[in-house]
Amino acid sequence: MLRIxxxxxxxxxxxxxxDVDLDVRGDGVLxxxxxxxxxxxxxxxxxxxxxxxxxxxxxxxxxxxITRRSISWRRRQGMARSFQRTSIFEDLTVHEQLDLVAQxxxxxxxxxxxxxxxxxxxxxxxxxxxAYGVQRRVDVALALIGRPRLLLMDEPGAGLSAxxxxxxxxxxxxxxxxxxxxxxxxxxxxDAVFACCSMVxxxxxxxxxxxxxxxxxxxxxxVIAAYLGTAA
Amino acid sequence: MTGDLHGTATGTLGGRxxxxxxxxxxxxxxxxxxxxxxxxxxxxxxxxxxSEGLLLxxxxxxVAFLMxxxxxxxLGAASIYGGAGYLFAIGMSEWGLTPAAALCTGxxxxxxxxxxxxxxxxxxxPLAFMMLTLAAGEMISHAVLLEGLRDYTGGADGLLVxxxxxxxxxDVADLADPARFWSMAWIVAVLAGLAFWGIARSRLGxxxxxxxxxxxxxxxxxxxxxxPRLIGYVLVNVVAAIxxxxxxxxxxxxxxxxxxxxxxxxxxxxxxxxGIVGSxxxxxxxxxxxxxxxxxxxxxxTQLLTGVAIVVFIVVFPRGVVGGLSSxxxxxxxxxEAS
Amino acid sequence: xIALLIANSLALASLLIMLxxxxxxxxxxxxxINFGHGAIYMLGAYLGYTIALVGGFWLALVLVPILLALxxxxxxxxxxxxxxxxxxxxVALVTLGLGIILxxxxxxxxxxEARSIDAPKILSGSISVLNLSYPVYRLFLIVMGLGSCALLxxxxxxxxxxxxxxxxxQDPSVARMMGINADRxxxxxxxxxxxxxxxAGVLAGPYLSIDPGMDVAMIVNCLIIVVxxxxxxxxxxxxxxxxxxxxQVAGSVFLPNLAALVPYILLMVVLLIAPGGIGRGRVxx
Numbered sequence: 001m002l003r004i005x006x007x008x009x010x011x012x013x014x015x016x017x018x019d020v021d022l023d024v025r026g027d028g029v030l031x032x033x034x035x036x037x038x039x040x041x042x043x044x045x046x047x048x049x050x051x052x053x054x055x056x057x058x059x060x061x062x063x064x065x066i067t068r069r070s071i072s073w074r075r076r077q078g079m080a081r082s083f084q085r086t087s088i089f090e091d092l093t094v095h096e097q098l099d100l101v102a103q104x105x106x107x108x109x110x111x112x113x114x115x116x117x118x119x120x121x122x123x124x125x126x127x128x129x130x131a132y133g134v135q136r137r138v139d140v141a142l143a144l145i146g147r148p149r150l151l152l153m154d155e156p157g158a159g160l161s162a163x164x165x166x167x168x169x170x171x172x173x174x175x176x177x178x179x180x181x182x183x184x185x186x187x188x189x190x191d192a193v194f195a196c197c198s199m200v201x202x203x204x205x206x207x208x209x210x211x212x213x214x215x216x217x218x219x220x221x222x223v224i225a226a227y228l229g230t231a232a
Numbered sequence: 233m234t235g236d237l238h239g240t241a242t243g244t245l246g247g248r249x250x251x252x253x254x255x256x257x258x259x260x261x262x263x264x265x266x267x268x269x270x271x272x273x274x275x276x277x278x279x280x281x282x283s284e285g286l287l288l289x290x291x292x293x294x295v296a297f298l299m300x301x302x303x304x305x306x307l308g309a310a311s312i313y314g315g316a317g318y319l320f321a322i323g324m325s326e327w328g329l330t331p332a333a334a335l336c337t338g339x340x341x342x343x344x345x346x347x348x349x350x351x352x353x354x355x356x357x358p359l360a361f362m363m364l365t366l367a368a369g370e371m372i373s374h375a376v377l378l379e380g381l382r383d384y385t386g387g388a389d390g391l392l393v394x395x396x397x398x399x400x401x402x403d404v405a406d407l408a409d410p411a412r413f414w415s416m417a418w419i420v421a422v423l424a425g426l427a428f429w430g431i432a433r434s435r436l437g438x439x440x441x442x443x444x445x446x447x448x449x450x451x452x453x454x455x456x457x458x459x460p461r462l463i464g465y466v467l468v469n470v471v472a473a474i475x476x477x478x479x480x481x482x483x484x485x486x487x488x489x490x491x492x493x494x495x496x497x498x499x500x501x502x503x504x505x506x507g508i509v510g511s512x513x514x515x516x517x518x519x520x521x522x523x524x525x526x527x528x529x530x531x532x533x534t535q536l537l538t539g540v541a542i543v544v545f546i547v548v549f550p551r552g553v554v555g556g557l558s559s560x561x562x563x564x565x566x567x568x569e570a571s
Numbered sequence: 572x573i574a575l576l577i578a579n580s581l582a583l584a585s586l587l588i589m590l591x592x593x594x595x596x597x598x599x600x601x602x603x604i605n606f607g608h609g610a611i612y613m614l615g616a617y618l619g620y621t622i623a624l625v626g627g628f629w630l631a632l633v634l635v636p637i638l639l640a641l642x643x644x645x646x647x648x649x650x651x652x653x654x655x656x657x658x659x660x661x662v663a664l665v666t667l668g669l670g671i672i673l674x675x676x677x678x679x680x681x682x683x684e685a686r687s688i689d690a691p692k693i694l695s696g697s698i699s700v701l702n703l704s705y706p707v708y709r710l711f712l713i714v715m716g717l718g719s720c721a722l723l724x725x726x727x728x729x730x731x732x733x734x735x736x737x738x739x740x741q742d743p744s745v746a747r748m749m750g751i752n753a754d755r756x757x758x759x760x761x762x763x764x765x766x767x768x769x770x771a772g773v774l775a776g777p778y779l780s781i782d783p784g785m786d787v788a789m790i791v792n793c794l795i796i797v798v799x800x801x802x803x804x805x806x807x808x809x810x811x812x813x814x815x816x817x818x819q820v821a822g823s824v825f826l827p828n829l830a831a832l833v834p835y836i837l838l839m840v841v842l843l844i845a846p847g848g849i850g851r852g853r854v855x856x
Contacts, residue, residue, distance in 0.1 A: 049452070070451075071451045071452055072451045072452075072453075072454050072455055072456055072457075075451075075452055075453060075454035076454040080452075081452055087446060087448065087449045087452075088446070088449065089442055089445045089446050089449065090445065091441070091445055092441075092442065092445070096438075097442070100438055100439070100442055100453075101453040101454070103435075104453065104454055104455060105453070105454050142449065142452075142453060143452075145453075146454070303660070305660055305663075305664065307667075352839060352842045352843065352846075353842065355846055356798075356846070358659070358660050359598075359602070359604050359659055359660065359663055360798055362604075362660065362663060363604060363794040363797070363798055364794075364798060364838075364842075366606075366790075366791065366794060367791050367794055367795055367798075367835065367838060368835075370787070370791045370835075371832065371835040374831040374832055374835070375831075375832060377831070378828065378829070378831065378832070379828060380828040380829075493787060497667075497671065500664075535671060535674075535675050536671070536672060536675040536676070536679075538668075538671060539667075539668045539669065539670070539671030539672035539673075539674075539675060540668070540672060541668070542664055542665070542667060542668030542671070543665050543668035543669060543672070546657075546661050546664050546665050546668070547654070547665065550661075
């Protein structure tokens with residue numbers, strides 16, 4: 001579903017990503033991306049969703065080379081993204097913003113999304129006034145509208161407790177399985193990633209370090225040396 | 233008179249229909265009354281001043297709508313207003329067109345210009361947009377004063393238009409009459425206000441507001457964020473152009489002053505005074521401004537007070553004099569104010 | 572011929588650099604465009620005129636920047652600081668209003684006719700450079716322009732405050748956490764900006780005219796330059812000012828009928844080709 005080939009992204013003279021490959025199949029895959037700070041995880045997501053133009057390499061989505069496509073085109077093709085720093089519409093009510101996007105993407109099953117993200121009791125509240133945790137759910141909900149086929153999530157657990165993050169991950173895993181879609185999740189909370197993801201990729205200093213099932217990654221000595229430490 | 237046409241209609245269909253028809257009747261009465269009652273009661277001088285106020289109010293509507301819905305401040309409204317007048321005058325004098333043809337040609341040229349300009353500047357951030365509209369306005373001012381175009385534009389002296397012929401059956405020369413012009417201006421201004429109110433309530437309004445709030449998220453939600461803003465920009469300038477045509481039809485004369493920066497800032501002040509939250513405010517702001525300007529006479533003093541007004545209304549009264557009141561009453565507001 | 576063109580462009584660009592870099596600095600640091608910048612320039616010119624009448628050009632050149640720096644401090648404390656929490660558009664509008672007020676006060680005091688001021692004896696007349704005769708005053712302008720560019724570059728590169736300004740211009744969110752006293756820096760930048768506007772105003776006296784429309788004319792020029800340069804990019808503003816000067820002068824020589832429109836054409840062309848401006852600044856949303 002998503003294939004990234006030799007992707008490199010530079011900001012001026014800083015190389016954020018160098019020759020990164022990634023392969024994500026569809027069908028219920030929750031693919032985690034971990035790595036120390038500065039590893040280039042967010043940049044990877046940015047390149048996949050179109051926010052950053054790569055300096056080299058290609059991004060293929062469902063077989064098609066989409067490297068040059070716009071953000072909104074990618075979204076309409078079913079590639080949706082949620083944000084590390086919550087990006088919602090503070091002046092609109094929860095319902096208004098979900099509805100706005102749902103109408104645009106032609107999604108008539110908004111109630112499903114509302115239920116999945118447990119936003120039923122917050123619909124008429126202005127998004128700027130609700131609790132942070134609820135705001136993050138709105139952020140994710142916006143990405144879920146329109147039945148996306150590929151979810152890109154940037155540190156969905158940011159600002160949440162370990163338990164909340166785990167719960168969120170379990171939620172996303174179930175969703176992904178139910179709908180047979182794929183999700184790439186960048187996250188710092190390694191425990192949640194190992195608990196819920198079927199595949200994990202580790203980045204370090206902009207390079208691809210390892211990819212595999214959680215157990216394999218946990219045992220990989222290079223990963224341990226670079227990131228996890230000895231008590232993995 | 234309730235302008236709240238959309239209403240939270242929980243009544244029966246019959247109830248809704250009768251509420252709609254009541255509103256339409258009330259609106260028509262208001263439209264008619266406003267068009268004709270003042271012509272019987274007020275002097276020619278007051279009518280003239282009032283008409284000026286209505287035209288300024290339309291310009292203010294155009295500035296206010298873009299500000300409120302798209303978060304963009306257009307400082308070049310006068311160039312469209314005056315430009316429309318110039319194009320009409322040139323059409324009639326130089327190209328010998330009939331009034332209707334001159335109007336249409338002028339309108340088409342303006343729309344083409346606005347689309348091209350808008351396409352260039354609407355992508356930029358709001359501050360850059362503000363700077364660019366100021367620059368574009370000055371560009372038109374300079375263009376009109378070019379020596380090479382003097383034959384067309386009359387240079388610093390401006391152009392006189394011989395108003396003959398008719399448009400849609402209305403004899404153009406009649407529009408010089410203060411009473412008739414007031415009626416015409418009133419009807420057009422109210423329709424413009426209604427149009428903006430309708431657009432604000434429509435999907436375009438919702439999209440504009442959302443793009444203003446979080447442009448990036450809109451792109452990430454599959455929206456094209458450029459086209460709605462361009463459409464908004466074109467629409468507000470269409471209203472500015474209509475006001476400009478009305479102005480020249482009444483005055484029979486255009487000059488570089490009518491497209492100068494001071495007219496744009498006057499429109500801005502009128503919008504701020506009236507409040508930029510709904511259709512009522514800018515129109516009333518225009519009327520207030522016109523009458524106040526008459527009080528203060530000398531142009532320099534008016535300009536000084538314009539500057540003061542801008543500062544005062546941004547810092548102290550952000551909702552404007554009327555705006556706060558009118559949105560409290562729910563009249564022709566441009567946003568659904570959720571609690 | 573070409574040499575003359577280049578020299579004249581540099582002279583004009585010198586003034587523009589002094590003005591637009593001030594504007595770009597404030598924008599880079601605070602995300603604020605001071606629409607009253609042209610009025611401050613105008614104040615510098617008129618004040619310079621008055622002081623020069625009494626005490627000579629050089630006194631004006633020294634005194635006006637000091638006075639205008641003080642004005643900058645007042646502006647910072649009375650206008651920019653209290654409005655810090657308001658949106659950038661609102662602050663920009665307030666500066667617009669203040670600029671209009673300042674302009675009108677100046678016109679009220681001095682009246683509506685244009686003034687002229689003569690260059691001081693040392694700088695008047697022409698000098699022979701490479702077989703060409705060239706006005707000394709313009710060479711002086713070029714020197715002043717280069718000098719202020721150099722000073723600016725040195726400050727930005729080698730001082731901590733300059734480094735901070737550069738960092739904030741590039742990425743406001745990260746740099747603001749660096750813990751330097753942003754308020755004091757902002758005060759410095761604002762008063763420098765107004766002081767340089769004042770210098771430019773005094774210098775403009777013998778070179779351009781001193782007239783009631785100069786505030787609008789100059790703010791438009793500066794805005795065009797700042798947009799072309801990429802708002803917030805100081806290097807971009809300097810390059811844009813040079814480009815503007817060249818285009819303006821070339822325009823008045825080769826296309827005299829369209830001379831007034833040439834800067835706008837430049838603006839439109841740049842917007843078409845590079846919507847973000849030349850430098851690495853923040854024009855696009």
